[in-house]
Amino acid sequence: MTSPIKRYCELSESHNYISGDRAKAREAIIQKILPNAEMVNVPCPCGNDPAESIPLAYIDRWGLPATMVLCTTCGLIRIDPRWDDNTYARIYEQYFWPLQVGFFDITRERFDLSVRRAALFAQFLKTHIELTGKSLLEIGCSYGAGLTSIKDTGAELTGYDYDERCLGYGRSFTGLNLKLGGIKEAVTEGKQYDVIVLRHVLEHFLNPFEECLLLKSLLKENGTMFVEVPGIFNLKDVGNDPLMYFNVFHTFSFSLINMSHLMNACSFKLTYGDEQILSLWIKAKEEFEVNWPEPNLSKKIRNFLLQMEMEREKTIKSSNRIVNKIFDLLKRIKKPRG
Numbered sequence: 347m348t349s350p351i352k353r354y355c356e357l358s359e360s361h362n363y364i365s366g367d368r369a370k371a372r373e374a375i376i377q378k379i380l381p382n383a384e385m386v387n388v389p390c391p392c393g394n395d396p397a398e399s400i401p402l403a404y405i406d407r408w409g410l411p412a413t414m415v416l417c418t419t420c421g422l423i424r425i426d427p428r429w430d431d432n433t434y435a436r437i438y439e440q441y442f443w444p445l446q447v448g449f450f451d452i453t454r455e456r457f458d459l460s461v462r463r464a465a466l467f468a469q470f471l472k473t474h475i476e477l478t479g480k481s482l483l484e485i486g487c488s489y490g491a492g493l494t495s496i497k498d499t500g501a502e503l504t505g506y507d508y509d510e511r512c513l514g515y516g517r518s519f520t521g522l523n524l525k526l527g528g529i530k531e532a533v534t535e536g537k538q539y540d541v542i543v544l545r546h547v548l549e550h551f552l553n554p555f556e557e558c559l560l561l562k563s564l565l566k567e568n569g570t571m572f573v574e575v576p577g578i579f580n581l582k583d584v585g586n587d588p589l590m591y592f593n594v595f596h597t598f599s600f601s602l603i604n605m606s607h608l609m610n611a612c613s614f615k616l617t618y619g620d621e622q623i624l625s626l627w628i629k630a631k632e633e634f635e636v637n638w639p640e641p642n643l644s645k646k647i648r649n650f651l652l653q654m655e656m657e658r659e660k661t662i663k664s665s666n667r668i669v670n671k672i673f674d675l676l677k678r679i680k681k682p683r684g
Contacts, residue, residue, distance in 0.1 A: 360589050398419060421643030461494050483543065541571070558614070
């Protein structure tokens, strides 16, 4: 996989699910916001020459333009160039919700569904961390469904998010302490927490070094940070379709190895992690000497994506054969005798 597959470069049948409010949000982004967007070059955190990164895709799962590149030195996937910070902020405030969930309305039914979907997260956290009496902060909490799923633990719960509309609904649904803002606003408040939760948030960070260092200042000395991101080697949540993994809002895409490099560089120590990625981190008292180069990782990622693409094509061909056989059978059944 030395150059992007054709369907990773233009709108294809994979984007047929984009309709209704989701399609309206995408068109609004393209027509109203992107014409004023500035492009920002993004060097790889490992320090590799940008020219050594290879392109994987030029379009994302939403049908939005995005140049996904793979660093051949450390195996980290990033968007380079990406939109400027203000462009991302405007989209998150106005259009990310309908693009993500498929409709502009925020309903109680949707909230309850999100709480049920957070059950695995809640079970994981309860299994690994004693939450009773602890202070817990979630960054990017949306309307607080994840916090609601651990409301019975006795922890003191606080959430931050940049979407005031979601927060308003969340406060009315949950009664939780949900605040407008993100990491910088939490730091300004001057409080430290026993537990920090990032559920599908770290991959959205525009400046991960800066933001992870700020997170460290928010965590108590014996505190734990939970981080969940969509790992590159775990594509089951997107139907094993690599194109559906590429997302213009995921400015960095991780395997557990290169996430560990980033976190170690910010003096976080891994205590649990898998390729899903579900992970737990503590503040390290020592500084790590991070060895970024992973000479085999980029090749492994390329081979994995190619294998997933080949398996997808086989599945489609097999499904088409089955459908054709059914149609042929129906034609024979309906054909009049005599």
